[in-house]
Amino acid sequence: MTRIVNLFLALLTFTFSFGQEKWDLQKCVEYALKNNISVRQADLQLRFAQLDLKQSKLSQYPSLDFSTSFGYSSGRNQDPTTFSLITTAYTFNNMTLQSSVDLFSWFTRKNTVAVKDLNVKATEAGIEKAKNDIALNVAVAYLQVLLAKEQIKLAQSQAELTRSQLESTRKQVDAGKLPELNAANLESVLATDSSTLISAEISANQLLLQMKALLNLDAAVSFDVATPPVDQIPIENLAGLQPDAVYALAMTNMPQQKVDELNLKAALKSVQVARGTMYPTLSLFGSLGNAYNDKAQEIKSKTQVLAPVGTVTVSGTPYQVYPLSPFDVFTYGKIGYFDQLNQNFRQSIGINLSVPIFGGGNLRTAWQRSKLNVKQVELQKEQNSFTLKQDIYKAYYDAVAAVQKFNADKKTAESSQKTYDYATRRYDLGLLSSYDLITSQTNLARAKSQLLYSQYDYVFKMKLLEFYKGQGLKL
Numbered sequence: 001m002t003r004i005v006n007l008f009l010a011l012l013t014f015t016f017s018f019g020q021e022k023w024d025l026q027k028c029v030e031y032a033l034k035n036n037i038s039v040r041q042a043d044l045q046l047r048f049a050q051l052d053l054k055q056s057k058l059s060q061y062p063s064l065d066f067s068t069s070f071g072y073s074s075g076r077n078q079d080p081t082t083f084s085l086i087t088t089a090y091t092f093n094n095m096t097l098q099s100s101v102d103l104f105s106w107f108t109r110k111n112t113v114a115v116k117d118l119n120v121k122a123t124e125a126g127i128e129k130a131k132n133d134i135a136l137n138v139a140v141a142y143l144q145v146l147l148a149k150e151q152i153k154l155a156q157s158q159a160e161l162t163r164s165q166l167e168s169t170r171k172q173v174d175a176g177k178l179p180e181l182n183a184a185n186l187e188s189v190l191a192t193d194s195s196t197l198i199s200a201e202i203s204a205n206q207l208l209l210q211m212k213a214l215l216n217l218d219a220a221v222s223f224d225v226a227t228p229p230v231d232q233i234p235i236e237n238l239a240g241l242q243p244d245a246v247y248a249l250a251m252t253n254m255p256q257q258k259v260d261e262l263n264l265k266a267a268l269k270s271v272q273v274a275r276g277t278m279y280p281t282l283s284l285f286g287s288l289g290n291a292y293n294d295k296a297q298e299i300k301s302k303t304q305v306l307a308p309v310g311t312v313t314v315s316g317t318p319y320q321v322y323p324l325s326p327f328d329v330f331t332y333g334k335i336g337y338f339d340q341l342n343q344n345f346r347q348s349i350g351i352n353l354s355v356p357i358f359g360g361g362n363l364r365t366a367w368q369r370s371k372l373n374v375k376q377v378e379l380q381k382e383q384n385s386f387t388l389k390q391d392i393y394k395a396y397y398d399a400v401a402a403v404q405k406f407n408a409d410k411k412t413a414e415s416s417q418k419t420y421d422y423a424t425r426r427y428d429l430g431l432l433s434s435y436d437l438i439t440s441q442t443n444l445a446r447a448k449s450q451l452l453y454s455q456y457d458y459v460f461k462m463k464l465l466e467f468y469k470g471q472g473l474k475l
Helices: 003-007 025-035 037-058 108-174 180-215 243-253 255-276 337-344 362-428 434-469
Strands: 063-073 090-104 281-293 297-305 310-314 317-321 327-334 346-354
Touching (some): 025 108, 108 180, 108 255, 108 434, 180 434, 243 255, 243 362, 243 434, 255 362, 281 337, 362 434
Antiparallel strands (some): 063 090, 281 346, 310 317
């Protein structure tokens, strides 16, 4: 649950369900945090970052690869077992197992893991920011719906008041005490009040539809919100929301500032990674290999033979020539698959030193780019802090103005109510025209409507300051 949720919990709670029971702000925020598409997209970004971190950690371990091939070869080529040139077609099977591990690479892999870890933390803070933004948007939409519902109540009250006056006036007109014009004027006012009521209901329905979209609710689902009295919403004292103190807390608590700090740390680590790639690296490697050739042969048997090696003719008489000792005659046969694997098994191990000398300036350019990226992140951090301070001071001065306007509108509404009460009594005594009564009633309706707007504006401006403060509300 995000900090912004606690900020608006004071707007009342009640049981959650679709269609029948109304939703309070807490349930709206909780549902939005689980179902809003922006929050779900931010969660996917976190999963990507976590996969990158996992991969970078695994890259520190030795690599191990196995490969095998089976095929047929013909024409002049090299025997994979004897490595001699042959022209005989043959079937072959090769197998290789290779492994390598970095011995020293200027902590490039270690720093890469640190960068990925900071990216994960920054993404987590980004999710917190996305949730805060959604929760704040839901709170704004919720207050707008509450205001629209209050406008409906105000329009209904105004229409009922006009209807009551019309009924009283109609009786006096029928009794001959008042002219028909008085009733006609009030009928016109009642029609206007009815139109205002319909407009207020349409506006409330549209705001509810917008809130459904914010919650990612199906537009066809029955949905309504609870309507706690606005004067029962707890508001922190403005004296405890001084902009300097709020800004100091916001720099510590606001997710965007955490994101900026983590991004800066990641950028600094990236500089070390880029610098490490420009230095020599030392690695250890090893491999195991084997090969099979279906035409490979071996000696199966040996027989000593004393056979003539030629003839000579002496005085016309031919004589056979024999060697001084018997010679060996060999019998060949194919070598079995597993026997070949045993005979052709080979191993290798070694150390590899890689020294980057010239690669088109790519490595040095990447290092310089990473340093410029640090400057860019620093500027973005500075810009976000500046914007935050500006927003907090603006919110504070807006809240001060909203308080003053609310108090002024309250006095205006009280004066308008007194004026209307006097006008009603004079009208009932026949000392005031219907036009003057309608004027007084219109002024009262306007004053009440303005008071309602200013009260909700005051509540929202104060809640915005409490949001920046980041410590929730005192229930």
